[in-house]
Structure formats: C-alpha cells, structure tokens
Amino acid sequence: MDFELSDDERSLADGMRRLCEGRFPMERVRAGEGRRALDTEGWSALAEAGVFSLRLADEEGGADLGTAAAAVVFEELGRALVPGPLAATHAAAGLVKGAATGDRPVGLLRRTPPVPGDPRPVLVGDLGSLGALLVVADDGVELVEPDAVGGAPVEGGLDPLTPLWRLEAVPRGTPVGDGPVAEALWRDFLVVEAAFLVGMAAVTSEMAVGYAKVRRQFDRPIGSFQAVKHMCADMLVRAETARAAVHAAAVTVDQPDVGDAVRAAHGAALLAAQAAEANARACIQVHGGMGFTWEVPAHLYLKRAIVLWRALGPATRLADVVAERF
Amino acid sequence: MDLRFGPDQERLRVEARDWLEAHVPRAGNGGPLPSLDTAEGFDAHRVWERTMFEARWAVVSWPERYGGRDGGLFDWLVFEEEYYRAQAPTRVGQNGIFLLAPTLFEFGTEEQKDRYLPPMASGEEIWCQGWSEPDAGSDLAAIRSRADRRGGDWVLNGQKTWCSRGAFADWLFGLFRSDPAAERHRGLTYFLVPMDAPGVTVRPIAQLDGETGFAEVFFDDVVVPDAQVLGEAHRGWEVAMATAGSERGLSLRSPARYTEAAARLVALHRRCAERHPVRAARLADAVAKAVVDAEAYRYHTYMTATRVLAGGSVGAEASMNKVFWSETDLAIHRTALELLGPEAELLDDEGRPPAWLDGYLFALAGPIYAGTNEIQRNVVAERVLGLPRA
Missing domain, CATH: 1.10.540.10 (Acyl-CoA dehydrogenase/oxidase, N-terminal domain)
Structure with a gap:
C-alpha cells in the first residue's frame, strides 16, 4: 500500500504542466473561443508528448505506462482547460487505428435505451475534426465514419471552447469490440475524463483563493471573512476527495485485484464532475461581479464542467452503476 | 501508487x-x-x-x-x-485509545506509558476528555479551570463539560490554566486525573438522543502530583494540539465506519426498492453519492496514511477530513431515514430502538465535537490555503 504519487508520476505531472504552460496558456486556449475546428498544432504537440499513446506497449508506439500515469497527465490537461476530444481519443488508442498518434481524433457516444416521450437530442463535440466516432453500448462498440454521421452544427452552444453537433439519433456503425471491450473503453474514458475534471476543480479552487487574498473590501482582504473562507475550504475538500477517488479508480484499473474498477470509475466520475461544477460556481461567487464577466475565465470552467458531465452520461446512470455493483 | x-x-x-x-x-x-x-x-x-x-x-x-x-x-x-x-x-475505550494514547506515546515519560497504557488497552481504566468548559468551546484557549502549585503538588479547581463517557469513566485527561499571567495559549498544563479523586464531582448531561453520554465534571481542590502532568508544565497547548490532530484526522473516525454504514444503506435501498419502488428510485442518487463519498474518504485516508508513514504529519489537513466524514455520516443517515419513511420512527422487527434513527441523532453531533466544522473550515482556510486571519 503506497497511495501517493511515485517519483515518476510526479515528474510526469511536472513535465505535463510545463508543456501546458508553454503550449496552452489561457490566452492561447481562449483564442479558440467560438472556433469550430481543433487547434491542430496544439493537438499534434499533445500527440507527440504521448498523451494518447502512453498506455500502449512500447512496440505499439506507446510508453507502457498505466492508467494512474494517464490520470496524472489528464489532471494537468484539465487544469489548463485544453480543448478537444482528449479523453475519448486516449481511451480509444488501442482500438482505433490512428488514435494513438493523434491522426484520428476520436469521439465517444453512449447508446442508452430510448425513453418514450423523451427524445433527448444527441450532441457530439468536435464532430468536424473527428476521424472516428465510437458508439458504446452494453453489448459492444461500433465505429462510425464521421462523414456518415450527418450531424448539424449547433450555433451558440454553452461552452465556447467545445463546438457541438446535433444528431437526429445515435448512428449505427461497424462493430469493433464486444461487451467487455465496451465496458473497458467506457471505464477508461470515465477515469481520464474524471482526472481532467479534478484538474479543473483544483484550478478554480486556486483561482478563488488567489483572488480572496488580494481583493480588498472593508479595508481588508475578503479572504479574511469567514463566509469566504468557508467557501474556499469547501472547494479544497471537494477537489481533494475527488482526486483520491480518481486516483483510486485509476489504480484499480491497473491492479484489478484491489476492487471493482468499473464501479470505481463511475463513482470517481460522479464525484469529479460534481467537484468541477460546484467549484467553478463557487469561483464565480468569490470573484463577485468580476466572476460574472466574460473576461474572468471562471465561466469557461463552469461551462466545460457542464458539457463534460453531460457527455459522461446522466448523473443517474453513474449513480445506478455504483449502486448496482456495490 | x-x-x-x-x-x-x-x-x-x-x-x-x-x-x-x-x-x-x-x-x-x-x-x-x-x-x-x-x-x-x-x-x-x-x-x-x-x-x-x-x-x-x-x-x-x-x-x-x-x-x-x-x-x-x-x-x-x-x-x-x-x-x-x-x-x-x-x-x-476509544477516547483513551485513540485520543490520549497517541499523545502519551509522543509526550509521556516511560513511567507514565507503563502505568497508563496497559490498563487503557484492557478496558480496566476508561478515559474521558476534559477540555471544553462552559465559556470555552470553540475558543479552547479561553479555558479558566485552574491548576495552582501547592507544596509539591498541583491543585485543580473549575469545571469541564461535554466529557463523553464522563458519567462512568475512571480517568480524565484535561487542560488547566497553570499560569494566569502568561499569554492565553501558553499558561496551560495537561493533566491526567482519576475521577474518584477527592473533590471531583460528575454530573451527567442528558443529550438530545435521550442518553446521558456526556457529563460535566467539577473540580474542587483536587490534588494532583507532578507525575500526572503530561508533557511539560505550561506547555499543555502543544500537547493538546497533538491530540486534536489525531482526533480530527486519522484515529478517531476510521473510514471503515462509513464504508460499512454505506453498505448497510445500499442493502436498505434494495429492500426499499421491493416495497416502495418510487421512493427508492427517487433516492437512488443520494444512496450512490453516500457510497462514493464514503469510499473517497477511505482512499483519502490511505493517501494521508502514506504521507504519515513517509515522515509527514497530519497537521491542519486533518480538519479537512473532519468536515468530510462528519457530513458524509449525516448524509448517509438522513438518506436512510428517507428510505425508511414512517418506519424510521418505529421499533425494528426485533423490538429494538430504530438503529438508523439513533445513528442519525448521533450523527448530528459529528459537525460539533472534536471542534465544530465552522472552526475546521477556518483552520483549512488559514493553515492550508493561507487565507488571512480575521
């Protein structure tokens, strides 16, 4: 039992943070607001750094690292709010040719049983840049060529950094994996996306604390007021507990004998999504009027949290899987 | 990892x-x-x-x-x-074993460890905590119960309150003001006091759950020798804070308590689904959230334990744990009451008091004891996040 980052994991995190600071500073990320195509230069840099391939074996062009390492990397990407279908492309690296090298960005959709009278629109992010769309169901995975999807661009979607397309129905494609493959693919997607969300939750917590230390009212920093302190303390608690759950889920994928990785992944995703959303909202609140401006990026973290959470499947499904498998 | x-x-x-x-x-x-x-x-x-x-x-x-x-x-x-x-x-014996013992290991003399630890472990001597006073709760450093030097001994006077197990305990570990002239965190001394010493009066206090689990304890010229001072005289605050770290952080509330309660909640939810499917469906999210939170606390504890074993300390981060476990405990029990509906208030099938209701009432104490959650959030904000003091 050693539930702390190893030295290797720590230096991986440091390296990834440096890469993000160099390649994805906030002003660069924000330059993509409203754009419908991926920043291919940035995407290639991530592919070269091994973001998509790192869990593949050496001979497959990977770094032979585990899911724990992937979680560490994705937390850094989440901190920087890097756009694009990162988690799906990473999770699909062993399944879709060209995903590991970044040549084919991959989207991921879950086919859920239709609910009569509730024709939920199907939304897919970054469809225009995808090289493949995977549709995951309980009994298998299908690959759909993006040209065959036929989605309509959504104008004015919630997150200016996630262009959306609306589909009439979840499309049919070619089977590329059976039930167990589908389960593993969705599990891995949840774990790395949850890590991304933890990174977001951590950053909004730091932004709020940083602002509370410098913003002055009544002749003192607002961070000296208990009401603000307690909001900040709760943000830290949410981020830290979600991180523990995400690391545990990642390690459980790598060490299946320690628990049920599918349950852990769904639980971690639920906790991380809640933390990312709640912390982004609290970050806006701590910033007061500034928090409601377009200028302060707090809203971008909130919007991404909502969009990513929706793509993880409804909260009820995450919860159901946890309870069913307990 | x-x-x-x-x-x-x-x-x-x-x-x-x-x-x-x-x-x-x-x-x-x-x-x-x-x-x-x-x-x-x-x-x-x-x-x-x-x-x-x-x-x-x-x-x-x-x-x-x-x-x-x-x-x-x-x-x-x-x-x-x-x-x-x-x-x-x-x-x-948990107050002694989990709260006092870590402090005895850190500050006790060899004689003290030999004298107090074995009977503590065997249940022969049960300990209660004497920290809070009527006018010193969250503001613990405001305590006024006194320890005065007389001859070669100490003489204790004053009143302690909220002493869990105080009604029946054999010994008390407590803080007393030994130097009234010193700055308020400095002039305190940590004493080990037998509850049957002349001058000790115990008055049980009825709790909101109907039990008399805690008590107030009065000290009227209670004579205590130097051998029953833990740590240095007048350095009791540091000794006490070491105990507070264990209490809030690791040793008082092991995560197993909550993962086990979460497992019982899932079982209750399954039974509820058979008889009251609509109610069960409405509460499914809350049940899952309780499970996920309890497990997250377990993993967070593994993380903290790894850090401690690598030479780190629990420190102010213990406050974060305390907020989380106490609120998770409340959420688990509140969800159980909702699942049970009216049955929550009735005796169970075997004629025993309703366990979930009892557990719920006890969980209400969680955000209060071991330092209120409001104080814990201040500690997290000031000592972990570095926000300025008021």
Missing part, C-alpha cells in the same frame, strides 16, 4: 475476520450489548474491551509490551475495516 495491501496485512485481515466472527456478541450470543451510556451497558462494553485485549486485538498498532501487535498505520486500518464489517460493539 499502489493500492495492494502486503501479505502481512492480508494475513492480519483473515485472522481478525475469523476472530471477530467467533467473538462479536450477537443476538443469542450475549449481544447486541446494551447502550454504553447506561451503567449496565458500560460494564458490558468494558468486558468486551477485555475480551479483545486478551486476544491482542484491542490496540493492534501499539508496541507489544503495552498489549499491541507492533502494527503500522495500515495494519490498524485493515483491522478497523474488519471491525466495522463485523458490526462489533462501539469502543468504550
């Missing part, structure tokens, strides 16, 4: 599970024990402590010479997981 327990811990787990299976008092086998907040229940729980001690399960993480197994932090966590899994009795 590695979540696998070592072979020694897995062996310990199996051994503990077998022993608990054979010895935990159950219906038809002397159990469940009466409430430990009654005289009869207190004695029954003391007997259980003795049974555990004789099998060397009372204090697995202590050195063997005091009745332990020389176990590490993870051995203790494994034992706790099995203890709660077996739904074994509440530890009547």
Whole structure:
C-alpha cells in the first residue's frame, strides 16, 4: 500500500504542466473561443508528448505506462482547460487505428435505451475534426465514419471552447469490440475524463483563493471573512476527495485485484464532475461581479464542467452503476 | 501508487475476520450489548474491551509490551475495516485509545506509558476528555479551570463539560490554566486525573438522543502530583494540539465506519426498492453519492496514511477530513431515514430502538465535537490555503 504519487508520476505531472504552460496558456486556449475546428498544432504537440499513446506497449508506439500515469497527465490537461476530444481519443488508442498518434481524433457516444416521450437530442463535440466516432453500448462498440454521421452544427452552444453537433439519433456503425471491450473503453474514458475534471476543480479552487487574498473590501482582504473562507475550504475538500477517488479508480484499473474498477470509475466520475461544477460556481461567487464577466475565465470552467458531465452520461446512470455493483 | 495491501496485512485481515466472527456478541450470543451510556451497558462494553485485549486485538498498532501487535498505520486500518464489517460493539475505550494514547506515546515519560497504557488497552481504566468548559468551546484557549502549585503538588479547581463517557469513566485527561499571567495559549498544563479523586464531582448531561453520554465534571481542590502532568508544565497547548490532530484526522473516525454504514444503506435501498419502488428510485442518487463519498474518504485516508508513514504529519489537513466524514455520516443517515419513511420512527422487527434513527441523532453531533466544522473550515482556510486571519 503506497497511495501517493511515485517519483515518476510526479515528474510526469511536472513535465505535463510545463508543456501546458508553454503550449496552452489561457490566452492561447481562449483564442479558440467560438472556433469550430481543433487547434491542430496544439493537438499534434499533445500527440507527440504521448498523451494518447502512453498506455500502449512500447512496440505499439506507446510508453507502457498505466492508467494512474494517464490520470496524472489528464489532471494537468484539465487544469489548463485544453480543448478537444482528449479523453475519448486516449481511451480509444488501442482500438482505433490512428488514435494513438493523434491522426484520428476520436469521439465517444453512449447508446442508452430510448425513453418514450423523451427524445433527448444527441450532441457530439468536435464532430468536424473527428476521424472516428465510437458508439458504446452494453453489448459492444461500433465505429462510425464521421462523414456518415450527418450531424448539424449547433450555433451558440454553452461552452465556447467545445463546438457541438446535433444528431437526429445515435448512428449505427461497424462493430469493433464486444461487451467487455465496451465496458473497458467506457471505464477508461470515465477515469481520464474524471482526472481532467479534478484538474479543473483544483484550478478554480486556486483561482478563488488567489483572488480572496488580494481583493480588498472593508479595508481588508475578503479572504479574511469567514463566509469566504468557508467557501474556499469547501472547494479544497471537494477537489481533494475527488482526486483520491480518481486516483483510486485509476489504480484499480491497473491492479484489478484491489476492487471493482468499473464501479470505481463511475463513482470517481460522479464525484469529479460534481467537484468541477460546484467549484467553478463557487469561483464565480468569490470573484463577485468580476466572476460574472466574460473576461474572468471562471465561466469557461463552469461551462466545460457542464458539457463534460453531460457527455459522461446522466448523473443517474453513474449513480445506478455504483449502486448496482456495490 | 499502489493500492495492494502486503501479505502481512492480508494475513492480519483473515485472522481478525475469523476472530471477530467467533467473538462479536450477537443476538443469542450475549449481544447486541446494551447502550454504553447506561451503567449496565458500560460494564458490558468494558468486558468486551477485555475480551479483545486478551486476544491482542484491542490496540493492534501499539508496541507489544503495552498489549499491541507492533502494527503500522495500515495494519490498524485493515483491522478497523474488519471491525466495522463485523458490526462489533462501539469502543468504550476509544477516547483513551485513540485520543490520549497517541499523545502519551509522543509526550509521556516511560513511567507514565507503563502505568497508563496497559490498563487503557484492557478496558480496566476508561478515559474521558476534559477540555471544553462552559465559556470555552470553540475558543479552547479561553479555558479558566485552574491548576495552582501547592507544596509539591498541583491543585485543580473549575469545571469541564461535554466529557463523553464522563458519567462512568475512571480517568480524565484535561487542560488547566497553570499560569494566569502568561499569554492565553501558553499558561496551560495537561493533566491526567482519576475521577474518584477527592473533590471531583460528575454530573451527567442528558443529550438530545435521550442518553446521558456526556457529563460535566467539577473540580474542587483536587490534588494532583507532578507525575500526572503530561508533557511539560505550561506547555499543555502543544500537547493538546497533538491530540486534536489525531482526533480530527486519522484515529478517531476510521473510514471503515462509513464504508460499512454505506453498505448497510445500499442493502436498505434494495429492500426499499421491493416495497416502495418510487421512493427508492427517487433516492437512488443520494444512496450512490453516500457510497462514493464514503469510499473517497477511505482512499483519502490511505493517501494521508502514506504521507504519515513517509515522515509527514497530519497537521491542519486533518480538519479537512473532519468536515468530510462528519457530513458524509449525516448524509448517509438522513438518506436512510428517507428510505425508511414512517418506519424510521418505529421499533425494528426485533423490538429494538430504530438503529438508523439513533445513528442519525448521533450523527448530528459529528459537525460539533472534536471542534465544530465552522472552526475546521477556518483552520483549512488559514493553515492550508493561507487565507488571512480575521
């Protein structure tokens, strides 16, 4: 039992943070607001750094690292709010040719049983840049060529950094994996996306604390007021507990004998999504009027949290899987 | 990161599970024990402590010479997981074992450790905590109970309150003001006081759950020798804060308590789904959230334990744990009450008081004891996040 980052994991995190600071500073990320195509230069840099391939074996062009390492990397990407279908492309690296090298960005959709009278629109992010769309169901995975999807661009979607397309129905494609493959693919997607969300939750917590230390009212920093302190303390608690759950889920994928990785992944995703959303909202609140401006990026973290959470499947499904498998 | 327990811990787990299976008092086998907040229940729980001690399960993480197994932090966590899994009795000795003992190991003399630890482990001497006073709760450094030098001894005067187990405990560990002239955090001394000493008066306090689990304790010229001072005289604040770290952080509330409660909640939810499917469907999210939170607390504890074993300390981060476990506990019990509906208020099938209701009422104390959650959030904000003091 050693539930702390190893030295290797720590230096991986440091390296990834440096890469993000160099390649994805906030002003660069924000330059993509409203754009419908991926920043291919940035995407290639991530592919070269091994973001998509790192869990593949050496001979497959990977770094032979585990899911724990992937979680560490994705937390850094989440901190920087890097756009694009990162988690799906990473999770699909062993399944879709060209995903590991970044040549084919991959989207991921879950086919859920239709609910009569509730024709939920199907939304897919970054469809225009995808090289493949995977549709995951309980009994298998299908690959759909993006040209065959036929989605309509959504104008004015919630997150200016996630262009959306609306589909009439979840499309049919070619089977590329059976039930167990589908389960593993969705599990891995949840774990790395949850890590991304933890990174977001951590950053909004730091932004709020940083602002509370410098913003002055009544002749003192607002961070000296208990009401603000307690909001900040709760943000830290949410981020830290979600991180523990995400690391545990990642390690459980790598060490299946320690628990049920599918349950852990769904639980971690639920906790991380809640933390990312709640912390982004609290970050806006701590910033007061500034928090409601377009200028302060707090809203971008909130919007991404909502969009990513929706793509993880409804909260009820995450919860159901946890309870069913307990 | 590695979540696998070592072979020694897995062996310990199996051994503990077998022993608990054979010895935990159950219906038809002397159990469940009466409430430990009654005289009869207190004695029954003391007997259980003795049974555990004789099998060397009372204090697995202590050195063997005091009745332990020389176990590490993870051995203790494994034992706790099995203890709660077996739904074994509440530890009547917990204030001594989990709160005072870590402080005795850090600050006690050899004589003190030899004198106090073995009977603490065996349940022969049960301890209560004497910190809060009527005018010093969250503001603990405001305590006014005094310790004056007289001859070669100390003389204690004043009043302590909210002493859990105080009604029946044998000893009290408490803070007294020994130097009224010093700055308020400095002039305090940490004393070990027998509850049967002349001048000690105990008055039980009725709690909102109807039990008399805590008490107020009055000191009227109680004479205590130097041998019963823990740590240096006038340095009691530092000694006390070491205990507070264990209380809030690791040793008072092991995560197994909440993962076990979450497992019972899931079982309750399944039963509810058969009889009240609509209610069960409405509460499914809350049940899952309780499970996920309880497990996250377990993993967070593994993380903290790893840090401690690597030479780190629990420190102010313990405050973060305390907020999380106390609120998770409340959420688990509140969800159970909703699942039960009106049944929550009735005696169970075997005619016993409704356990979930009892648990809920007790959970209300969680955000208060061991330092209110408001104070904990201040500690997190100031000492972990570096926000300025008011």
